Amino acid sequence: MGVKVEGLYLYCIREKTEDASAFSTKGIDGKGEVFTLTYSELEAVVSKVSLREFASEEIQKKSQEDLNWIKEKAVAHEEVIEEAMKKSVRLATGNDKILSVIPMRFGTIFKEEAGLGETLNKDYPRIKEVLDTIRGKQEWSVKVYLKDREKLEHVIKKKNEAIKEKEKEIASLPEGMAFFMEEELKETISREVDKELNNIVEVLFESLRQHAVSSIKSRILEKELTGRREPMVLNSAYLIPEEKIESFKKEAEGLNQEIQAKGFYLEYSGPWPAYNFTVFAGLENPAYR
């Protein structure tokens, strides 16, 4: 029927490593071997996929509707890229060296090797440029959650004179009026809490980005996605030079101690593939500012 049986799924691009050792992670289909194809200075990390399967209507439908399928495939995509980052050189400290990789967005498939080669050749200057911006740097993520809004409320009440005044006034009012005044006060406090929350988040972001060459605030993920009870109040990513990773982590830990007294906590993670800092110049990408 003239339809080629196998295509190539592309995970990421990295600089040529001359590392011939095999990947232990399986490909996106759960069975294909992951391997690299070299194009001059670049290496494309790919696996073979059945075109009959991956070019089918069924897959396009699953990718829109089937949550389990989406989860499984997104994780598979990520795992390959993480292995591509950490492969190659094992340092004397026992840690793997982190390679600069350009992660692809999910779902890019080439029907044949020649097509992939052509595309990489055409995009070579841009790819090179992106590699230059991330070389020797790592992406780390910091998320902040508001665990205890009452605690933050308490902190604000203690230092806000206007609120204290109002509370006194309410105590002297007849019961009915006091009820409504209290409702009003609650609103005022809630506004003050939001204001303080924004301040704290801003200060935090500013402190952390001192260690980074680039930083970005991403969308706040909703509870349905995080699966947490506490609302997320900051979702941020930082591109950090290798030599500053330790100071960044220390800063994050210190800040975490600080904000816990106000009802927050933060979590940092990394190194991530530099999803937030690999973008082709001049191309529209809502994730990038």
Next chain:
Amino acid sequence: MAQQQITHAIQATNLADILERVLDKGIVIAGDIKIQIADIDLLTIKIRLLIASVDKAMEMGINWWQSDPYLSVKADAIERENRSLRERLYRIEKKLKTK
């Protein structure tokens, strides 16, 4: 340098992190075939639908409907009623006091 193990991103964080990055970010290169995944907003809605009952949602601390613009139209009406009641009460209590 006192270096501990590198945190494995997948272990250390939620699946949400991966979905956010893999589906929304990363370089887009023109391949022959593109698997287009539902965007993250749509995924959120789907997950909401899975959380079938209100009780279950409350238990998980999910109360997004309280800030839902459609539902909060009602909240506006209540707010107005509250205000007029408050004014009435104020007048009544004032009258009682002056007697």
